Amino acid sequence: MTVAEYNQCVDDFSDGIFRFILKNMKDPEKAKDVVQDTYEKLWVRVTEVSGEKAKSYLFTTAYHTMIDVMRKDNRMENFDHSRHDRQVSEQAYNGLSEILEAAVSRLPADQRSVIMLRDYEGYSYEDIASITGLSESQVKVYIFRGRMFLKNFLGSIEALI
Amino acid sequence: MKISKENIEVYLLDYMEGNLDPLLTAELMAFLAENPEYEKWLPEYENSPEQASRLSLGGKTFLKKDFPDIPAVTAGNFEEFCIAESEGILNKDDIARLNGYVAHHPEGSQVRDLYGRLRLHPDHSLVYPGKRLLKKSTGRAMTFRYVSFVLGAAASIALLLMLVNRKPDTVTLTGTQPDVPRVENKTGQSSPVPALVQDQEDLTRSTSKRVAARDNPAEIPDPEPETVPDTIPQNSTGMPLLATLEPIRATLQQPSRNEPVTVRIVLPPATGAIPEKVKVVRPAAKRESSVLAFMGSLAKRLNFWDAAETAISGFNYLTETQLSLSKTTDENGKLTGLALGTQQYIISGNKIK
Numbered sequence: 001m002t003v004a005e006y007n008q009c010v011d012d013f014s015d016g017i018f019r020f021i022l023k024n025m026k027d028p029e030k031a032k033d034v035v036q037d038t039y040e041k042l043w044v045r046v047t048e049v050s051g052e053k054a055k056s057y058l059f060t061t062a063y064h065t066m067i068d069v070m071r072k073d074n075r076m077e078n079f080d081h082s083r084h085d086r087q088v089s090e091q092a093y094n095g096l097s098e099i100l101e102a103a104v105s106r107l108p109a110d111q112r113s114v115i116m117l118r119d120y121e122g123y124s125y126e127d128i129a130s131i132t133g134l135s136e137s138q139v140k141v142y143i144f145r146g147r148m149f150l151k152n153f154l155g156s157i158e159a160l161i
Numbered sequence: 162m163k164i165s166k167e168n169i170e171v172y173l174l175d176y177m178e179g180n181l182d183p184l185l186t187a188e189l190m191a192f193l194a195e196n197p198e199y200e201k202w203l204p205e206y207e208n209s210p211e212q213a214s215r216l217s218l219g220g221k222t223f224l225k226k227d228f229p230d231i232p233a234v235t236a237g238n239f240e241e242f243c244i245a246e247s248e249g250i251l252n253k254d255d256i257a258r259l260n261g262y263v264a265h266h267p268e269g270s271q272v273r274d275l276y277g278r279l280r281l282h283p284d285h286s287l288v289y290p291g292k293r294l295l296k297k298s299t300g301r302a303m304t305f306r307y308v309s310f311v312l313g314a315a316a317s318i319a320l321l322l323m324l325v326n327r328k329p330d331t332v333t334l335t336g337t338q339p340d341v342p343r344v345e346n347k348t349g350q351s352s353p354v355p356a357l358v359q360d361q362e363d364l365t366r367s368t369s370k371r372v373a374a375r376d377n378p379a380e381i382p383d384p385e386p387e388t389v390p391d392t393i394p395q396n397s398t399g400m401p402l403l404a405t406l407e408p409i410r411a412t413l414q415q416p417s418r419n420e421p422v423t424v425r426i427v428l429p430p431a432t433g434a435i436p437e438k439v440k441v442v443r444p445a446a447k448r449e450s451s452v453l454a455f456m457g458s459l460a461k462r463l464n465f466w467d468a469a470e471t472a473i474s475g476f477n478y479l480t481e482t483q484l485s486l487s488k489t490t491d492e493n494g495k496l497t498g499l500a501l502g503t504q505q506y507i508i509s510g511n512k513i514k
Contacts, residue, residue, distance in 0.1 A: 007296045015287070016283070032289070036291065043297065100281060115281065116281065137174055138175075142171075147244045147247065148240065151279060154275055
């Protein structure tokens with residue numbers, strides 16, 4: 001990869017990676033740090049990573065960097081249905097996108113990541129498996145279960161409204 | 162990934178599909194042995210008719226790669242078809258079958274509609290603010306950096322060479338003493354001025370001319386061939402002035418800033434013989450005159466040592482290296498040697514005596 005290609009990667013993918021990390025971590029500063037670390041790692045291996053593989057490399061690196069940060073911060077918590085169900089009834093939403101955003105934030109980290117990679121970036125199951133280190137079957141299951149949860153969450157909110 | 166209660170379903174699905182390698186299969190069996198409540202999800206348990214309907218293993222149909230292989234859309238796999246439709250992996254025939262099911266089960270249309278609205282859309286207002294800092298310099302800047310590196314190195318080496326190779330400004334002066342001036346002592350008796358004093362005066366005048374020429378290079382005249390007198394000058398007593406015919410070598414020390422010009426005179430031992438032909442020796446005078454004039458004017462403005470240290474500092478800054486320049490001096494503080502050091506090599510030189 002040339003320097004020009006690297007800079008093009010910054011233009012093309014940094015926003016997507018930032019959104020992906022920010023939606024997962026909910027902390028803009030930490031999301032910025034993850035993006036910066038990700039591109040620093042790419043720059044270190046700029047001669048080894050080809051331009052075609054750059055996006056996959058960036059998202060893979062960003063994902064694993066994010067997981068490391070979250071583990072370090074001890075924020076890898078499983079979804080607590082009772083707590084969030086209580087919050088749902090107390091929170092008001094102004095539109096479908098806000099409801100979906102709230103629902104996605106309540107997903108377990110693995111499900112949230114695969115659904116975001118699928119919807120935001122349009123990755124195939126195979127690519128998502130490569131990025132997250134899961135098997136393709138695991139990716140499909142996580143997407144299935146995540147969609148089920150989102151549907152139930154959206155249905156419950158609409159019922160309340 | 163380690164098998165846990167959170168991902169056991171995934172491993173069971175892989176196991177049922179035959180996708181688990183022997184190692185993971187062994188880990189799965191070990192996990193089931195420790196957690197018998199999950200054994201009911203094994204395929205043998207699923208084959209039991211009365212337990213099959215209670216199986217809560219979600220997504221099994223969804224995991225199948227080809228929905229056409231599924232014989233019919235049922236209440237058990239309806240949501241999986243809906244998710245597959247929202248994922249865009251159903252073909253036209255499967256969509257038609259799903260439409261047929263919804264036509265017969267209108268209550269399913271709401272669920273299907275919910276799944277259709279679940280696709281997330283990126284918020285393009287969120288952008289990474291530090292793109293400029295992430296970008297690296299392009300080829301033009303790298304070329305500039307390379308050129309700076311080369312120029313810095315060249316300047317440093319040039320200054321070093323100038324410092325090391327500064328030979329003494331040696332001129333050989335000869336001259337005649339047409340008449341020996343006399344001085345009077347307190348008693349009124351006159352006596353000749355010693356030859357050495359006379360020579361020093363001549364040399365001082367000559368040096369003054371050279372210094373003036375150095376300060377004003379434009380006024381340096383072309384060297385003219387000097388004529389040698391045919392006759393040996395004599396003093397008032399008619400004797401040849403042998404002492405004045407001896408060559409005198411004068412060394413002009415290049416002055417540092419604000420230091421006076423010092424002249425060192427070396428008188429070779431007198432041979433007592435009268436040379437047949439006496440010349441003024443100015444080796445490469447014309448070529449060196451302009452160089453000396455330039456060096457002289459430069460020396461007036463620059464301290465070479467400060468300039469060299471500045472060049473090395475600039476070189477280190479531009480190239481992120483750690484060159485060092487050191488000097489050695491004698492007991493009088495005069496420069497006797499220089500050394501240019503890197504992390505691996507040292508280039509050193511001593512001043513020519």
